[in-house]
Amino acid sequence: xxxxxxxxxxxxxxxxxxxxHLADALGLTKxxxxxxxxxxxxxSDGTRQRVRxxxxxxxxxxxxxxxxxxxxxxxxxxLVLQTDIPGAQRPFLSEFLAGLTSAAxxxxxxxxxxxxxxxxxxxxxxxxxxxxxKADGFILPRTFADDPRMKLLRSLDVPFVLxxxxxxxxxxxxxxxxxxxxxxxxxxxxxDHGHTRIGFVNGGLEYNFSHLREEGFRAxxxxxxxTMDPALxxxxxxxxxxxxxxxxxxxxxxxxPTAIVYAVDLAALGAYxxxxxxxxxxGTDLSIISYDGIPEGNWASPPLTTFQVDSRAAGExxxxxxxxxxxxxxxxxxxETAEATLKLGGSDGPPRHTSxxxxxxxxxxxxxxxxxxxx
Amino acid sequence: xxxxxxxxxxxxxxxxxxxxHLADALGLTKxxxxxxxxxxxxxSDGTRQRVRxxxxxxxxxxxxxxxxxxxxxxxxxxLVLQTDIPGAQRPFLSEFLAGLTSAAxxxxxxxxxxxxxxxxxxxxxxxxxxxxxKADGFILPRTFADDPRMKLLRSLDVPFVLxxxxxxxxxxxxxxxxxxxxxxxxxxxxxDHGHTRIGFVNGGLEYNFSHLREEGFRAxxxxxxxTMDPALxxxxxxxxxxxxxxxxxxxxxxxxPTAIVYAVDLAALGAYxxxxxxxxxxGTDLSIISYDGIPEGNWASPPLTTFQVDSRAAGExxxxxxxxxxxxxxxxxxxETAEATLKLGGSDGPPRHTSxxxxxxxxxxxxxxxxxxxx
DNA sequence: ATTTCTTCCGAAACCGGTTTCGGCAAGGGA
DNA sequence: TCCCTTGCCGAAACCGGTTTCGGAAGAAAT
Numbered sequence: 001x002x003x004x005x006x007x008x009x010x011x012x013x014x015x016x017x018x019x020x021h022l023a024d025a026l027g028l029t030k031x032x033x034x035x036x037x038x039x040x041x042x043x044s045d046g047t048r049q050r051v052r053x054x055x056x057x058x059x060x061x062x063x064x065x066x067x068x069x070x071x072x073x074x075x076x077x078x079l080v081l082q083t084d085i086p087g088a089q090r091p092f093l094s095e096f097l098a099g100l101t102s103a104a105x106x107x108x109x110x111x112x113x114x115x116x117x118x119x120x121x122x123x124x125x126x127x128x129x130x131x132x133x134k135a136d137g138f139i140l141p142r143t144f145a146d147d148p149r150m151k152l153l154r155s156l157d158v159p160f161v162l163x164x165x166x167x168x169x170x171x172x173x174x175x176x177x178x179x180x181x182x183x184x185x186x187x188x189x190x191x192d193h194g195h196t197r198i199g200f201v202n203g204g205l206e207y208n209f210s211h212l213r214e215e216g217f218r219a220x221x222x223x224x225x226x227t228m229d230p231a232l233x234x235x236x237x238x239x240x241x242x243x244x245x246x247x248x249x250x251x252x253x254x255x256x257p258t259a260i261v262y263a264v265d266l267a268a269l270g271a272y273x274x275x276x277x278x279x280x281x282x283g284t285d286l287s288i289i290s291y292d293g294i295p296e297g298n299w300a301s302p303p304l305t306t307f308q309v310d311s312r313a314a315g316e317x318x319x320x321x322x323x324x325x326x327x328x329x330x331x332x333x334x335x336e337t338a339e340a341t342l343k344l345g346g347s348d349g350p351p352r353h354t355s356x357x358x359x360x361x362x363x364x365x366x367x368x369x370x371x372x373x374x375x
Numbered sequence: 376x377x378x379x380x381x382x383x384x385x386x387x388x389x390x391x392x393x394x395x396h397l398a399d400a401l402g403l404t405k406x407x408x409x410x411x412x413x414x415x416x417x418x419s420d421g422t423r424q425r426v427r428x429x430x431x432x433x434x435x436x437x438x439x440x441x442x443x444x445x446x447x448x449x450x451x452x453x454l455v456l457q458t459d460i461p462g463a464q465r466p467f468l469s470e471f472l473a474g475l476t477s478a479a480x481x482x483x484x485x486x487x488x489x490x491x492x493x494x495x496x497x498x499x500x501x502x503x504x505x506x507x508x509k510a511d512g513f514i515l516p517r518t519f520a521d522d523p524r525m526k527l528l529r530s531l532d533v534p535f536v537l538x539x540x541x542x543x544x545x546x547x548x549x550x551x552x553x554x555x556x557x558x559x560x561x562x563x564x565x566x567d568h569g570h571t572r573i574g575f576v577n578g579g580l581e582y583n584f585s586h587l588r589e590e591g592f593r594a595x596x597x598x599x600x601x602t603m604d605p606a607l608x609x610x611x612x613x614x615x616x617x618x619x620x621x622x623x624x625x626x627x628x629x630x631x632p633t634a635i636v637y638a639v640d641l642a643a644l645g646a647y648x649x650x651x652x653x654x655x656x657x658g659t660d661l662s663i664i665s666y667d668g669i670p671e672g673n674w675a676s677p678p679l680t681t682f683q684v685d686s687r688a689a690g691e692x693x694x695x696x697x698x699x700x701x702x703x704x705x706x707x708x709x710x711e712t713a714e715a716t717l718k719l720g721g722s723d724g725p726p727r728h729t730s731x732x733x734x735x736x737x738x739x740x741x742x743x744x745x746x747x748x749x750x
Numbered sequence: 751a752t753t754t755c756t757t758c759c760g761a762a763a764c765c766g767g768t769t770t771c772g773g774c775a776a777g778g779g780a
Numbered sequence: 781t782c783c784c785t786t787g788c789c790g791a792a793a794c795c796g797g798t799t800t801c802g803g804a805a806g807a808a809a810t
Contacts, residue, residue, distance in 0.1 A: 016506065016796095018795090018796060018797080019796065019797060019798095020796075020797090028759080028760085029759075029760055029761075030796085030797075030798090031759085031760070031761075031762085031797095031798075031799075031800095032758090032759055032760070034797065034798055034799085035759090035798085035799080038798080040799090042757075042758060042759075043758070043759080044757075044758060044759090047758080047759085061506075061507070062796080062797070063444065063507060063508065063795095063796060063797070064507055064509070065440040065441075065443040065444055065449060065507075065508055065796085065797090066440075066444045066765095066795075066796035066797040066798090067796085067797055067798075068440040068765095068797090069438065069440055069441045069444065069764095069765045069766055069767080069795095069796085069797075069798095070764075070765045070766095070796095070797060070798045070799075071765090071797090071798070072765095074440060076487075076509075081469070081472065081473070081476075083469075083473045083477075093468050093469045093472075094456070094458075094468045097456065097468075097488060097490060098456070098458045098490045101456075101488060101489050101490040102458075102490060105489060105500070105503075110487050110489065110504070110507075110509050111487065111488050111489070112451075112485050112486065112487055112488075113472060113476060113486050113487075113488045114476050114480060114485065114486070115472060115473045115476040115477060125480070128480075129485070131391065131436075132436070132438065132439055132440075132485075133438065133440055134439070134451075134485050269674070295671065296670065296671055296674050299644070299671050299674040299675060300674060301676070391766095393765090393766055393767080394766065394767060394768095395766075395767090403789080403790085404789075404790055404791075405766085405767075405768090406767095406768075406769075406770095406789085406790070406791075406792085407788090407789055407790070409767065409768055409769085410768085410769080410789090413768080415769090417787070417788060417789075418788070418789080419787075419788060419789090422788080422789085437766080437767070438765095438766060438767070440766085440767090441765075441766040441767040441768090441795095442766085442767060442768075443767090443795095444765095444766085444767075444768095444794095444795045444796055444797080445766095445767060445768045445769075445794075445795045445796095446767090446768070446795090447795095751810100752809100752810080753808100753809080753810075754807100754808080754809070754810090755806105755807080755808070755809085756805100756806085756807075756808090757804105757805085757806080757807090758803105758804090758805090758806105759802105759803095759804090759805105760801105760802090760803090760804100761800105761801085761802085761803100762799105762800090762801085762802105763798105763799085763800075763801095764797100764798080764799075764800090765796105765797085765798080765799100766795105767794100767795090768793105768794080768795080769792105769793085769794075769795100770791105770792090770793075770794090771790105771791085771792085771793095772789105772790090772791085772792105773788105773789095773790090773791100774787105774788090774789090774790100775786105775787090775788090775789105776785105776786085776787085776788100777784105777785080777786075777787095778783100778784085778785075778786095779782105779783090779784085779785095780781100780782090780783085780784100
């Protein structure tokens, strides 16, 4: 027996068809083929057709990496998620990603995902992705009123699309849900129920959407012919805890609201805790309408009435926008919006009490509690 | 006035330092520099040090794309999420991604994310990523007992690491949480409460974890000296609806369980609906212990007692494993596990009734309902 | 019949790396 | 002293594309 010679392990991976293979098959040079496929004007229509057809037949797809070293573009989209904010994007993320990637792969693009804490680290991460050509353009979720990511990308001359709007929109593309309309409709709905004292718990004012939602709330109040009491307006509630505290402050007032509009579901869920502590029933003693449509809202009892956002659709549209932007479309022509849709729960309804009656109930309960808590 | 000549828009992007710059600065050729940095043995130690130092000083980092066209490797990890399964990974995803990407960027790698429906489309997606060199290796979440993705990657000779185990583990690396231990401990805890009839609602048997969790359940029963009644064992519950139906079937039996162990939180939440329909109080009339630690569990009342998984840590460890695998480590040496941690809610406690008493309560309620439903 | 444009493609350089090959100089053995 | 290693690096090809440049052939103009 003769021992077989040691053989290098050779991966059986099917060989890719390269531009040279294609060129050989066509009897052209690879330069010509490249120009034909990329729409250069110095290629005759006949040749171009022939090349396209053959490429189709042979299943040729250019290698993005190889293109990238010359062109600087690798057909990849960048998404940097911020991880140090309290659960802000958790519920939407899966759907959002599905939207992004499905639209991306339809165009043969891919998605590069990174995470980082906020501040400078976020900017470093973006810089690295740009520097290493891992992203030709970015999708920026959760825009701040004055967004540093936007400034960075603008100065680097890297295309991006905002998910949300910003205070200074010059030269930037965006997609956004019209949260202000949702807030306006929420107020109108509560007014239709018969509420007259309506509170508003906003998100953090560093986010641009908060300003818009407050505008919407104001518009709703004026549309319903109600007067705004500045004392019923609280901002900065992005978490359950903050939402809980906000509800407490509102209900502790001399003339408490019988209904509260929340700008953020997560915060709205905090109101359930407050209500249960004060012995109030949500939907009757206190009405709540909110915004986002997170799944946890279904699990509150009664389920949260909220304006739901279709995150998957948002992801798809953002992807299409950023690709068009990278391909050279003018930023200001790439602006789209959509509406949130009302999802009925049981958290809103006609008021059972007037504001004054509600005040009495809250006071009674509070005294009970302080008596119980006393020595 | 003389009109200025039309000038091409030149991006001001700071120029990268390339290997040629580095070579020039060192008075070497780029080939030599490349070999020095990549540990070739034909470079003297002195030169190697000198090159490393200069690279550090000049901030040289090789362009992954450029390397890829020769080496086939682009320092990117692939993650393909399945979107057509009911909310399976939704709650964990954000944390999981944070773990993956933070560990990846620590090593200067990036993460390419794609989504797809299951079946052949999933395999096509993986194939595309491999073919286009968008991923040097993959992380496969939610392993099936006999996983087609694994077979594909194995045949393509592409490295991968499983999040979960498989029935045929030859030649593959994995990280997994020991769900079987959690199930065992869940049973023991219920037994310590005084429960003797304990049901088990498993996930879908196509997932490998389900088999392991059932083993764990069995182990717990035997450890607690309890006998297993096959009638109290249901599988295939991955959603709320399925979990609801499973609870209903268990409670409709002649000798219903006073406690149920669920393999999946989402399904366990369905039991709340069943309980409320039957007028049973969870935590007293019926005890529930589950597994996953999804945030919705906190919102059920009482909060769900569950074994929580640290998805972020899982992501980090998986990333490290797959990178080591890509760098050539032997697959079977790359196997790690961790334990889930018990998160106490209010859904379990000592039984208020015996099985027979529970049966009576259920029967009474059911009759009421059918009477009410009658004409 | 020239000359001058156009049209269209080949040739070759280039992008930023990796890898093979060969050769020079120093060292070791005879 | 000569020859053969060995260590170390330069030169050049290569990876899979893109882009610039120039020239041949045909069409149009003179």
